[in-house]
Amino acid sequence: MSVNSFNKEDPGTAFELKADSFTLPFLRLLSTDADSVAKQLAEKFSQAPDFFRNTPVVIDMKVVADGENRVELAWLAGLLRSYGMIPVGIRGGNEAHNESAAALKLSVLSEGRARKTVTKKPPVDLSDATTKSTDSVLRETTVITRPVRSGQRVYAAGGDLVIVASVGSGAELIADGNIHVYGTLRGRALAGVGGNRECRIFCNNLQAELVSVAGTYRVSENLDATMGGKPVHIYLDNNSLKIDAI
Amino acid sequence: MKGHRSAVIDFDVGLRNLDLIMGCERRVVYDFVNVINGEANLNQALIRDKRSDNLYVLPASQTRDKHALTQEGVGRVLEELSEDFEYVICDSPAGIEHGATMAMYFADDAIVVTNPEVSSVRDSDRMLGILASKSRRAENNEEPIKEYLLLSRYSPERVKEGEMLHVEDVKEILALQLLGVVPESKAVLTASNSGVPVILDKEGDAGKAYMDVVERYLGEDLPHRFIEIQKKKLFGRLFGR
Numbered sequence: 001m002s003v004n005s006f007n008k009e010d011p012g013t014a015f016e017l018k019a020d021s022f023t024l025p026f027l028r029l030l031s032t033d034a035d036s037v038a039k040q041l042a043e044k045f046s047q048a049p050d051f052f053r054n055t056p057v058v059i060d061m062k063v064v065a066d067g068e069n070r071v072e073l074a075w076l077a078g079l080l081r082s083y084g085m086i087p088v089g090i091r092g093g094n095e096a097h098n099e100s101a102a103a104l105k106l107s108v109l110s111e112g113r114a115r116k117t118v119t120k121k122p123p124v125d126l127s128d129a130t131t132k133s134t135d136s137v138l139r140e141t142t143v144i145t146r147p148v149r150s151g152q153r154v155y156a157a158g159g160d161l162v163i164v165a166s167v168g169s170g171a172e173l174i175a176d177g178n179i180h181v182y183g184t185l186r187g188r189a190l191a192g193v194g195g196n197r198e199c200r201i202f203c204n205n206l207q208a209e210l211v212s213v214a215g216t217y218r219v220s221e222n223l224d225a226t227m228g229g230k231p232v233h234i235y236l237d238n239n240s241l242k243i244d245a246i
Numbered sequence: 247m248k249g250h251r252s253a254v255i256d257f258d259v260g261l262r263n264l265d266l267i268m269g270c271e272r273r274v275v276y277d278f279v280n281v282i283n284g285e286a287n288l289n290q291a292l293i294r295d296k297r298s299d300n301l302y303v304l305p306a307s308q309t310r311d312k313h314a315l316t317q318e319g320v321g322r323v324l325e326e327l328s329e330d331f332e333y334v335i336c337d338s339p340a341g342i343e344h345g346a347t348m349a350m351y352f353a354d355d356a357i358v359v360t361n362p363e364v365s366s367v368r369d370s371d372r373m374l375g376i377l378a379s380k381s382r383r384a385e386n387n388e389e390p391i392k393e394y395l396l397l398s399r400y401s402p403e404r405v406k407e408g409e410m411l412h413v414e415d416v417k418e419i420l421a422l423q424l425l426g427v428v429p430e431s432k433a434v435l436t437a438s439n440s441g442v443p444v445i446l447d448k449e450g451d452a453g454k455a456y457m458d459v460v461e462r463y464l465g466e467d468l469p470h471r472f473i474e475i476q477k478k479k480l481f482g483r484l485f486g487r
């Protein structure tokens with residue numbers, strides 16, 4: 001048999017080009033100060049190193065686009081890569097940003113469209129309107145009704161994550177907001193990864209491998225054994241993770 | 247055995263053994279990869295089972311690399327088979343590599359076979375995750391693959407000793423419909439060594455368990471068996487195990 005006969009497919013059917021939509025995390029730059037960006041990123045990384053590994057990320061320049069100071073995109077992309085992330089594009093940048101993105105082989109993306117998630121209006125009570133909130137944008141809730149299996153990772157960007165099923169060991173839940181699991185939580189749950197210390201984790205049956213709120217975490221070895229198998233909520237109380245029975 | 251025209255495809259390219267278990271290894275001329283590459287047509291490659299007129303086997307290739315299974319090629323062969331067969335059964339290799347992803351990509355239903363061990367259950371959970379996200383149905387946003395659980399090598403005695411997971415634990419962890427529990431049985435090894443599928447052993451527990459599995463899959467509502475410790479018969483008790 002000749003070597004060629006191994007690949008006698010029509011070259012016209014070697015691939016299909018199709019469109020699909022993906023949910024990507026984005027990093028919204030709020031400052032052009034390199035040092036503070038680097039510092040915050042280092043903190044974030046130490047909170048959830050797994051989250052960064054091989055994760056594609058979009059850089060959102062909207063807030064800094066009109067500023068005086070230039071943002072060194074090349075530097076920022078390099079920094080993200082050094083943490084294992086894969087910068088894939090920018091959005092909301094000015095013309096200079098878009099040009100340097102092109103030079104860096106990053107794509108220039110337009111604003112995202114509304115996703116197919118349940119949208120929750122911000123609470124009517126605006127008593128905390130004084131606390132300057134960077135996420136006064138829509139808080140979205142992501143609802144998952146099928147089991148989250150080992151090896152799957154769900155990230156609820158900018159809002160809460162609700163799982164109406166169980167979460168297998170080796171599965172990972174990540175949310176900028178709260179995490180609710182109405183089945184058994186066997187995998188990992190990281191709430192408030194954006195740094196919101198008010199976030200909580202609720203689950204019907206705690207058998208987690210790791211739980212974390214705003215970077216303060218506890219692994220299963222250090223979980224109170226008396227709480228195992230019980231419905232609990234988990235929250236931060238003065239820098240330490242509290243686990244209470246519901 | 248229920249009279250449905252069925253074909254079984256071995257997706258374990260390189261580690262062909264389905265034909266051994268089915269006892270048709272000496273009749274293999276062409277294999278799955280030959281058909282995908284157009285070197286043989288399906289009629290030439292399909293081997294009719296000696297015992298059941300409605301059952302055909304498409305053996306895996308012993309010599310090729312698993313990447314010979316292209317998605318387009320597998321899809322084409324499955325399409326052609328589905329015109330002629332009521333059920334096309336894809337025997338997936340273990341693991342989450344190419345052969346397994348090809349076997350499940352076009353599936354409508356999936357039967358996940360697991361042993362009552364933590365590691366096996368965890369692997370199944372991972373496999374189910376892939377089923378839920380990387381299949382054709384998932385990519386086209388169609389109704390998801392129907393998933394069933396088959397628990398094999400179950401030994402109520404060892405469950406009692408705490409050496410195995412209980413069937414209820416496995417069900418709870420995987421959250422799937424249980425199609426059946428096959429007890430640990432020497433008959434399975436004997437059957438595969440002699441090339442006679444164990445389901446043909448109508449007297450043995452394993453054979454009965456597999457028959458139940460088939461009937462439940464076809465929609466029958468049967469109580470589960472072989473999950474309690476069997477009382478030994480009088481002689482068994484008198485003369486030890």
Ligand SMILES: Nc1ncnc2c1ncn2[C@@H]1O[C@H](COP(=O)(O)OP(=O)(O)OP(=O)(O)O)[C@@H](O)[C@H]1O
Pocket residue numbers: 258338339340398399400428429430431432434435438452
């Ligand atoms: N119920 C049972 N009782 C005793 N032995 C069993 C039972 N089921 C399977 N075995 C044995 O376990 C071994 C593996 O079985 P089998 O080939 O069905 O597994 P498999 O998951 O298909 O493996 P692979 O992943 O390699 O395809 C065989 O030697 C078989 O005899």
Ligand SMILES: [Mg+2]
Pocket residue numbers: 258337338339340
């Ligand atoms: Mg096998």
